[in-house]
Amino acid sequence: MLAEYRHGLDPRVFPLGEKWILREEKSVASARRFVRDTATDWNVVAHVPEIAELLVSELVANAIAHNTAGVSRASAIRVTVGREKNLMTVDVHDSSTRIPRMRRAARLGTSGRGLGVVQALSHDWGWTLNPYGNSVWLQILAWP
Template identity: 55%
Template structure:
């Protein structure tokens, strides 16, 4: 594991999660665009955890599995994440679509306390 952090259950702390993941990507010398992409995707999955899980906090972990950077956000909700087809004028509902399109892989897993949503990025040669 490269790092882990508990994020309070308030929208204003999403920026802290973004910086945390970006800093790890930079510190571990991930490929050029990876810190920014990891930052964006972290924002999406942590925001979803805060918006859709009623119970705080959110646990964020960053792992390295060979060439892959894996970022995971665990929350205490058993609600299944759903990719939505947001209408063009909607101001939300595109987060998991962004995660799906920009990541190498993504998914979610139930755990004894709720669920974890994760994504992988090819970060190292």
């Protein structure tokens, strides 16, 4: 599916866990562990923890790399994991107001593929803007 804009967090999503991390490169590993462990604790299908771990690392790395002017590098990023029926939702919220967009990576480029990976491996993804920043979310089919 194509990414879409949603106004506000979907109330049908049951929260499974939340973690705040600093906007620092070393925090990507912490977000990966949190999402993998939460997925495992909630008995998702076998391949989902690894996919969720990869995809959250893309979203958190983007939140760190695509920092807008005036947003402190030390500001926090919130990672939330939830469940809506058979879908696991991962939401990465930061104080940036930059809308995420797909980029075409140069053939030998080292960046520009993250959201393409998210689109290819998730059931759905999109973003939500609010007065405090934005959330980029993804969903993975996680329960039969």
